[in-house]
């Protein structure tokens with residue numbers, strides 16, 4: 001029986017798509033790293049249907065590629081070799097809200113923002129947040145251990161997963177940790193699936209933890225005079241309040257965002273670097289302490305100007321200078337580097353990176369921004385207008401070893417939060433040892449012996 005015949009046994013006509021538009025749409029992610037070319041798209045509605053699909057894939061040696069909100073930036077959800085795309089769009093049910101456990105159990109296709117809204121409706125917080133939370137799926141967040149803008153206070157997605165249901169590559173359904181806070185019964189398989197990018201199995205359901213909502217978040221945007229001052233400012237504010245975000249971006253990124261989004265400049269004078277920091281402004285004393293820290297940073301010459309939000313709307317408006325960067329620079333078809341070092345190494349890293357860019361990237365413009373409070377920088381190389389995208393990406397790949405060698409020297413990561421996917425796969429050895437990769441391969445063989453789960457991602 002051909003593939004269509006086999007699929008039709010388990011799925012209704014409206015759960016299957018073969019048309020070119022759907023193949024192009026569901027077979028890619030935001031990296032647009034490879035031209036999508038899947039064989040079909042399947043829309044399961046239950047764990048049983050995902051399991052049936054995996055069993056079918058094992059029998060017929062069919063490669064499966066998971067598709068969530070397709071907001072990934074590393075090609076983890078690209079199907080370019082006639083694979084079967086498994087879309088989680090119809091596995092979008094919230095199954096249980098438990099305010100005693102402070103948890104929500106949901107299917108993998110629930111959109112991140114929906115989970116944030118549910119938390120909010122219950123006077124609680126789901127704290128993992130990023131610009132794409134309006135489209136990304138919880139399943140995709142878990143599969144890439146998504147980070148975002150509040151990692152400094154709340155950690156990555158991993159910290160909030162208390163239970164997982166997965167279908168392994170050989171078709172077993174596993175219930176992992178069942179929402180428990182404490183569970184010391186051996187290897188915690190849940191954590192293997194977090195960040196595994198669909199290469200071991202597919203996440204079908206998750207139990208996500210919620211926490212207390214902060215009372216009143218205020219935002220400051222500061223003009224910072226140089227790289228060394230960035231960390232001085234970080235240290236100063238960290239001592240005076242509980243930071244919930246500490247983000248950084250350059251003047252060039254501000255220019256691009258303002259031009260693309262039609263925004264006014266955040267401050268009167270220009271500055272090489274900007275910091276956006278957020279803190280819980282829960283008392284008059286707290287605000288006074290923070291303002292005194294701001295004055296001190298001006299006095300010490302670290303900061304030349306700044307603005308603080310006076311309302312929730314103003315805080316939201318200020319966030320746009322940071323959150324709208326990704327969308328704004330997309331017009332330049334950027335080559336994205338998502339790198340991390342220990343926070344204390346940031347000044348050295350940025351200084352060496354700037355030197356490297358000045359020496360090696362002379363024919364390309366580069367901009368960087370990032371979650372500097374957790375050591376994660378996004379170095380984006382912008383494609384010259386007259387250059388073909390493929391040639392540009394090839395040229396960037398040739399330059400990569402220089403950046404990655406610097407990352408390796410500082411024992412950093414070549415993918416802090418975007419995942420490995422296809423884009424960083426061949427460079428994994430800069431961050432993971434041969435022994436580690438061998439163990440990863442062995443684990444893949446245990447969970448996915450026939451290699452049907454998102455093959456070619458993370459590992460060759």
Ligand code: MLT
Pocket residue numbers: 130131148323325326370378
């Ligand atoms: C961000 O921090 O804005 C996201 O990781 C996306 C990006 O780097 O483009």
Ligand code: ZN
Pocket residue numbers: 148370371378417
């Ligand atoms: Zn980021």
